Amino acid sequence: MADIQEITPIQRAAMVLSAIGAANASEVYKHFSDDEIERITVEVAKMDYWPVEVVGGVLNEFYELCLTQKVISEGGVEYAREILEKAFGEEQAKALFERITKQLKTKAFAFVRKADYKNLLAMVQNEHPQTIALILSYCRSDQASAILSELPKSIRIEVVERIAKMDNASPEFTKSVEETLERKFAMLVTTESMEVGGINYIADVMNKVDRSTEKFIFDELALRDPKLAEEIRQKMFVFEDIANLDSMSIQAFINEVDAKDLAIAIKGSTADVAEVIYANMSTRKREATQTDVEYLHNVRMRDVEEAQQRIVAIIRRLEEEGVVTISKSGQDEIIA
Numbered sequence: 001m002a003d004i005q006e007i008t009p010i011q012r013a014a015m016v017l018s019a020i021g022a023a024n025a026s027e028v029y030k031h032f033s034d035d036e037i038e039r040i041t042v043e044v045a046k047m048d049y050w051p052v053e054v055v056g057g058v059l060n061e062f063y064e065l066c067l068t069q070k071v072i073s074e075g076g077v078e079y080a081r082e083i084l085e086k087a088f089g090e091e092q093a094k095a096l097f098e099r100i101t102k103q104l105k106t107k108a109f110a111f112v113r114k115a116d117y118k119n120l121l122a123m124v125q126n127e128h129p130q131t132i133a134l135i136l137s138y139c140r141s142d143q144a145s146a147i148l149s150e151l152p153k154s155i156r157i158e159v160v161e162r163i164a165k166m167d168n169a170s171p172e173f174t175k176s177v178e179e180t181l182e183r184k185f186a187m188l189v190t191t192e193s194m195e196v197g198g199i200n201y202i203a204d205v206m207n208k209v210d211r212s213t214e215k216f217i218f219d220e221l222a223l224r225d226p227k228l229a230e231e232i233r234q235k236m237f238v239f240e241d242i243a244n245l246d247s248m249s250i251q252a253f254i255n256e257v258d259a260k261d262l263a264i265a266i267k268g269s270t271a272d273v274a275e276v277i278y279a280n281m282s283t284r285k286r287e288a289t290q291t292d293v294e295y296l297h298n299v300r301m302r303d304v305e306e307a308q309q310r311i312v313a314i315i316r317r318l319e320e321e322g323v324v325t326i327s328k329s330g331q332d333e334i335i336a
Contacts, residue, residue: 133162203235268304
């Protein structure tokens, strides 16, 4: 019998839509993207039979989430927390609360995402670093990188540090900042969802800033928080990005890496990355590496990640030495 935890989100959505009837389902469809409609429709078409208890569990979960969002929207955060704990118990209420508040949180500052970064810069440059960090966490990464590059050097590092360490912001504080900024900006744009802050986000921002800004921030951040600086740096170029390197760069790092590391890394890589690497090897080296990969069995994901990270470290070192060129989002100007 299927476990409800094994049911995918798309399958859950298909179950709910099948249960509420065609008329209601057609209204719900209006709120989906084209991609979501296609995926859910395929899943609905594939549905055959699910045990009653599984379907009932999914529908009950859906009802609880709807109820949770309604209580939070109408009664506020603290009121909702109290009601949910009484209704579902402390542990289940906490799980429901976290899922819904994350969804609500991602809608904040939606109006800034189509704003010109210069207008945003003018509004935020005199704010406290914590406020700037919060606002940039809701911007598009290209907006945030442009603003970060023009902030006074005295506060750049603090803003980067606060974004990277950001996890949960007070809903009341977020709402207050959002309302203040919206009054200043007076612009309405469509709402998009995005995660707030964190290492991955600031790494994406750093990938888009100019090289001098990047160097300044990492030099200063390494003095204040070496571990955080390294965590951000490691996220800025991932193993899969090898597929975007030019042939000379790929050939350069291949000559530097350990043969065993390369085989393990390829074993856990995508077909695109493996193909690019093989294409830049000599026939003899390619055949030897492919043989090594084929004979690898039961490789732990941790070993794959460590091997890939060692290769990434070599690529970044070669970049610093001027041997490898890492294109920044395809926007680097190459001079022949």
